[in-house]
Amino acid sequence: MIGKILLSGVLISFLSLFVRKKFNYFRWILFSIYTLLTLFFVYIWKNDFYFSENYKILSLYGLNFSLNFKITPLGWLFSFFTTLLTFLISIFSIQKNQEEESEKIISFFWFYLIISNIGIFFASDFLTLFVFWELMTFSSYFVISPGWMKSFRAVNYYFVLSTIGAFFMLLGIGFLYAGTKEFSIETGYLYLFTLFSKNPLLAVLITLTFILGFFTKSALIPFHIWPAQAHAEAPDDFSAFLSGIMIKYGLFGNLLFLVPLFLLIKEYPATQIITNKIPLFSHILAWVGAITSVVATFLAIESNDMKKLAAYSTVANIGYATTAMFTLSSYGIAGGIFQIVTHAIFKTAIFLSLAAVKYRTHEREMHKLGGLAYKMPVTFLTFLLGIIAAAGIPPLNGYASKWMIYQSLLAYRFPFLTVMIFLSSTGAFMYLFRALHSIFLGQLPEKFDDIKEVPILMQIPMYILMGLMLLTGVYPGIVLKPINSVLQFYNLQPLKLTYTTMFSTLSSVDSLKVFLTFAGSFAFAFILYLLGKPRKHVQPLDNYTAGQDPKEFGLTRELYHFALKFYEPFEHMFDSYRTDTKEFYDSFERKVNEIGKFLKETLSGNIRNSVYIFIFGLVIIILYGWLVW
Amino acid sequence: MNYNPSVLLIAIPVLSSFLSLIFGIYNKLLSKIILVITVLFNLIFGVFLYNLISKNGNILAVIGNYFPPFGINLSITYFSISLLLLLYLIFFVSSLIFVVKKDERADKISSLLLLYLASFSGILTTGDLFNMFVFIEIFSIANITLISLKGNGLSTKGSLKYLIITSIGASLFLFGTGFLYGILGTLNLAEISLNFDKISYFSKIFIFLFFLGSIMAELEVFPFNFWISDSYSGSKNFVNILLSGLSSMVALYIFVRLFITIFGLPAFTTISYSLPFNVKFLLPTIFGLSVIVNELAALSSKNVKRILGFSSASSLSLILLSISTGQKDGIISATLIGISVILSKPLLFLSSHQIMKGIKEKNIDSFVNGFQRNPFFSILFIIGVFTLIGFPLTPSFYGKFLLFILATEKASYITLITIVVIFSITIELFYYFRLIHKLFVPSETKFNFEKTKKNFVYILSGLLLTLIIIFFSIKPYFTQNIVEKITDDVFDKSGYIKSCLKSGEK
């Protein structure tokens, strides 16, 4: 069934090419239908755990090339939520892409992303995983930059880092294959575990290759710069997909391979240094996650581009999840997975609302926006709920997952990690509030006076996403119950929970009660509002100017909107600690280009050079022969 | 078995080369017709020989009833005939493209092309070292003249570089031949192969270095690859196809034939120890360095032909690297990558030429909006790129995968080199994707281009190449069969000797 779904995706993608540009919404409806179909089947598979599907394709040159799929609890959880969110995004895209240039390319390659999405999450061996991984990398190249010069540079950051990561992953797979003679993931980490005692150097090397492969994809330090480039320059609806779904592949890889490996080492700790009851390797990775989240938070505070801000926020959230899952306790892993799911939901909501803003205003710089709350109420509400969730304020879903992470970190005695996470979580308030203020509150620029709310087709997914955020916040059990089966898959103690109550070793919280408390206080405030005296509605500008006409002072509405360099004093505090990673990559690129240019010019210089080079080469070869002889 | 008519593979092209000059005096069209007919003859006769060899084993053609080791003989094995067929195909495509073009010098060029055909047929079939030298010289002269056809400064300079380097290379080759003759008293490859182990240590090193040095230039290996820069960008399209898909492969054939079948390279530890000093490190280092240098040079080039030229040099070096890993899997992967390079490089040159048609500057910016202008050739270009970089199911995917598995099997020096090299292949991905990306960029200024007429041949040959690529991809077992036969044949030193010499068995 999995194979049929993937194949039908390929067929439909070619079918969609024949839709004329004039009726392009058909193309996107086709896309939505395919996503819905996938979602339906993924939902059906929830009862078929450990059902496997093997396609023996070829047996060539002493190697077996086959595609093997297996529905694991982990893969199911990821695939269900990602497909659900893709479906919501695809509804948004129907309207959004009507006037998009080169939308044909976007939709065509997006099909392959859905296909590789399923393929990656249900892959049961490395070869399958790698094939779909590469398919994902190649096809996302053309979705991020479907022939746009403006996003060309950004996509190159993404593409080069991804291919290097994939290359390292392939290297690790090759080493594992040399040891085990098969591509199975489970045999792979068992073998690697035994290798730690036999040949520690090689084992560390292999582990490092996998870490590089997965960490480049999920944009942890020092690869944290590509999301800010790629998410910002990609098509707006695709940014939601990139940030909500694609960045999770690296984390999925961690959960698939590295976490079981470290769990093994944790259980039989004879072969590795153990710190704080977890392997040193894992501890370091947890720290990498924490540092990433702090750095990304500061970068998000500094950015003025709203999509860049959201992209850095994504990186920070990935950092939390990484930290949590590498503490290797069942609460930590559950918290990490929960954070991944909730982040996927609220970040999709945030990016869709930003896409809606850009759909109407065509602006990305936050200081050029403002006061859109009254003009686009649904978008505003989606964004508001999204940032409330992102900041981890109850009763939305971000709160639930962050609560789990804090509890696990404190319970298993990682105080410094907790401080780091807490720091970046607090920083999140700063940039999220800034975004809310700059885009939706404050003064509406004059050119946006006659802006309208986005069409209804784009509103529907936003409504659904708001509902989802509330639902998973109030009933965290919906997500946590499947996570429990993931924990069983790891042979870990499942969590104690009901649909609304989460327990940890330290305390428990009933999110329904929290929600009711919040709802009650809101209701109380609303009743007070109704009971009070009738109010007069005042323009926001009048609030600022106390009723005077700003034109008399030569001022415009935009000048009242304080958004540019919002945190300048704060930024200055960190001036001396700043290292520009992007500059590092840029200079690397320049160096490579310079070497290339030098080589090219030497090689294609005049005939004289050629003769010199030739004789030089000959002499080298003869000398070599001489010396060896 | 003995099958003397196989000499016709060489004789007919040489004859028609003169004929096309003579008939060209009366009508230029006649010489073109002669060219096409001869190529078709060689192709069909090649297929016939292929069947014959598949059934009966290696073919030996004895000339003048002088049985080897005396006299001149041709010895055709499975490896040579299958490579020859692929090369004939590329040559056919190239000559078709030449034929439809109007050219004042059509008779002379077709005569030259026929000489080219004869010479590479000769290189691939001959069983005699000096004969090989003669054919190599004819081959390089034909190549030089073809490169300089365009007549501008760049192409003349490129061809002059090629001339200097090949004539030094040929001198070295002749030195090596003379050395061998002086020691063993024979020029027959099988006889040399039989007695090679008797040569002293010192002389082996000399012979090895002479032959290696002579062949490096044609193999486009760094530091002998400087001629490709001007030659590719300065020459005509059909010459590009010949250079990328054919010339380098012929050199590769010489390398494989001489160093593996005849001499037995010591890097191939499982095969032979006849050269006792350690080239295990020398060859992978040179070839690995060459891949990296060529990729970097291609990265910083702006001219599309130059990019493709450097890229073909780098894929050739990759093939050589996988050969020099010294194991059977290495040869298999080299063969697989080789097949995809032979088929995809002409496709890339052909389609990029069509995409850029009508635009004066042939740099990467002339790819802008290519998909709108020329969707058919853009798709062909994309297929070519994917074949080259190893998309799953294409031959080069298996090739690269095998190379990777081979390299990681045991941590060794070759592992390190291979890793560095495959790492540098990400550069290749980068610049090819840059080109593909440019295809989809909508142009800001309207290019004035005429609807290209007369590109029927381009479409035909592009389709032909694509279909063959697809055939190789969807029939992997067929491909595997061929590849393994070729590999066995390459390693089959005693079989080669036996088929040539009646008293070949020791």
Place this chain on the structure above:
Amino acid sequence: MQIDNRTLYIFSFIIFLIGVYGAITNRNLFKILISLSIMETALNIFLVSLGYISGSKPPILSSGMKTISPANINISDPLPHALVLTAIVIGVGTTAVGVGLAIKLFNHYKTLNINRMGDKDEL
């Protein structure tokens, strides 16, 4: 005077090195081509000397000889001579092509100095 084979080898190698030296140091295109020709000549000498046996006669059947057997005659090997003939022909061909190209380049750049044959402008 009888010349040892080894002397001939060394002699040809020296000539070859002269050719290489010329190819490296000369700026004039024609002189480079001439150096290449010198290299070829060195090769031809080398090849001929391979077949030469010190103090031997030319490989021609003279009237007194009925049969040739290795025991009683002392003639030089004829095969290298034949090879050298071919090599000379090929060398002439190569030189001719090279001269043709040089003329073409001279017409294009109006100089034979290879340092002045523009490079940057065509990159």
